[in-house]
Amino acid sequence: MQIESEQKCATAIIGIASGKGGVGKTTVAVNLALKLAAQGQRVALLDADLGLANSQILLGVNAPFNVGHVFEGTRAIEDVIVKGPYDLLLIPGASGNEALANITSIQAQSLVDQVLESFGDLDILLIDSAAGLSSSNMSFLDACHLRLIVMQDEPASIADAYGLIKLESRKERMDSLYLVPNRVDNQGAGQLLFEKMNKVCMQFLEQPINYLGSVLQDELLAKVTRRRETLVEHHPNTPASKNFDNLGNALLEVVGQMDASDQAPKVS
Ligand SMILES: Nc1ncnc2c1ncn2[C@@H]1O[C@H](COP(=O)(O)OP(=O)(O)OP(=O)(O)O)[C@@H](O)[C@H]1O
Numbered sequence: 001m002q003i004e005s006e007q008k009c010a011t012a013i014i015g016i017a018s019g020k021g022g023v024g025k026t027t028v029a030v031n032l033a034l035k036l037a038a039q040g041q042r043v044a045l046l047d048a049d050l051g052l053a054n055s056q057i058l059l060g061v062n063a064p065f066n067v068g069h070v071f072e073g074t075r076a077i078e079d080v081i082v083k084g085p086y087d088l089l090l091i092p093g094a095s096g097n098e099a100l101a102n103i104t105s106i107q108a109q110s111l112v113d114q115v116l117e118s119f120g121d122l123d124i125l126l127i128d129s130a131a132g133l134s135s136s137n138m139s140f141l142d143a144c145h146l147r148l149i150v151m152q153d154e155p156a157s158i159a160d161a162y163g164l165i166k167l168e169s170r171k172e173r174m175d176s177l178y179l180v181p182n183r184v185d186n187q188g189a190g191q192l193l194f195e196k197m198n199k200v201c202m203q204f205l206e207q208p209i210n211y212l213g214s215v216l217q218d219e220l221l222a223k224v225t226r227r228r229e230t231l232v233e234h235h236p237n238t239p240a241s242k243n244f245d246n247l248g249n250a251l252l253e254v255v256g257q258m259d260a261s262d263q264a265p266k267v268s
């Protein structure tokens, strides 16, 4: 049992959320997971979108079973998990399974525990969440050490990202939130968007938010999915692919600073 808990502590659990839908959570989750796996990290991606899961489509893998079967108790994690490129492990989401829309924190934590128990040597577990601020989504975020908030430079995305940040601030975990502006024209524009959000957080929540890095608008992202390719494998030198390299490196740096005893990020 001792070994099991030590193994658990070694895995950094990172949630990817947004508030508003369609802003790029799955795109960021899949590409970040691939970049980290390509660097030799042992990575699993849990698709916690229990309504419209599509990580498997972006990864180009076939998944006969999914997380819904685990919740139903008809399959074990080992049966549903599929391997993607670079040995990335994917726990597929439960597309169209509305019964799973109201997962409690205990159920989300139990699923995460099952993944960690089945794959004790994971360096990183990424959790791609569904759109919105449902209790199910917040439950998955409860199980994470760090939370990446993907947003775009448009009013609804900014408002919903702030709504999510506000909920997280009530749980006193602003330190664990990292903003990822997506579909920006250049890194400067992403940085400005972050600064705008940070200013609002300082003014109304009296605490800063962290910045991880931005992802540029890149039409190739939609094209590679249609061709059943991935940016990381097939187009490693495009601007967005380089952005994911930088996000991966920045994330590894943050994870490296986490306190080994409880995996909480150190407050500097
Ligand atoms: N940086 C980008 N450049 C161009 N297109 C992008 C970029 N990021 C995401 N997209 C496109 O935006 C669409 C939505 O992306 P994605 O599915 O990743 O969003 P999501 O937040 O996961 O959505 P949902 O809330 O439905 O889960 C996709 O068609 C994707 O290809």
Ligand SMILES: [Mg+2]
Binding pocket: 025, 026, 027, 049, 054, 129, 130
């Ligand atoms: Mg998604």
